[in-house]
């Protein structure tokens with residue numbers, strides 16, 4: 001199954017409206033620490049390495065975002081095994097991934113705690129994420145069986161959002177927003193690399 005998702009900015013009345021008639025699936029908090037080299041070699045290549053609580057995860061771009069006509073359908077491969085992550089990053093030293101990151105000057109550049117509430121409305125899954133640095137995002141998701149169904153799913157999400165009177169303006173993800181607020185050199189580097 002493939003997940004198609006779109007992020008929205010939601011105010012309090014949007015949240016009231018969108019969660020009406022939903023099934024509440026649960027809530028959790030997690031802390032992500034994102035890593036990169038001093039010259040931003042990972043994020044400039046749209047690669048996102050994080051420690052989510054106590055587990056490393058790597059998101060790798062599948063359909064190169066650059067120049068893509070529809071960024072919203074960009075997909076990422078997600079690796080969760082330390083060995084696969086080491087291989088994907090070309091880290092070859094003995095020892096844990098954490099040790100390899102240290103030896104290769106991969107340092108944390110952002111630590112973000114998210115409180116996530118999850119809801120279900122028909123086929124749609126709705127995530128409401130509130131971050132500890134004063135930023136919130138809603139995400140509407142649909143699961144599809146094949147790549148060819150992705151555009152239809154995105155159109156369904158957009159139609160649902162319109163019905164709910166949500167703003168369709170582009171939204172910065174939490175990490176991009178964090179970088180914009182905290183490190184203008186990093187933000188500029190991502191723009192110049194064509195990642196944003």
Ligand code: V4E
Nearest residue numbers: 032046048059065076114172173174175176195196
């Ligand atoms: C893929 C990506 C980033 C990593 C964070 O991904 P995100 O989906 O925002 O985080 P989260 O916590 O909701 O992950 P989940 O729990 O769903 O796994 S940061 C930036 N990107 C890609 C990206 C990009 N290159 N450009 C723009 C404008 N947005 C996103």
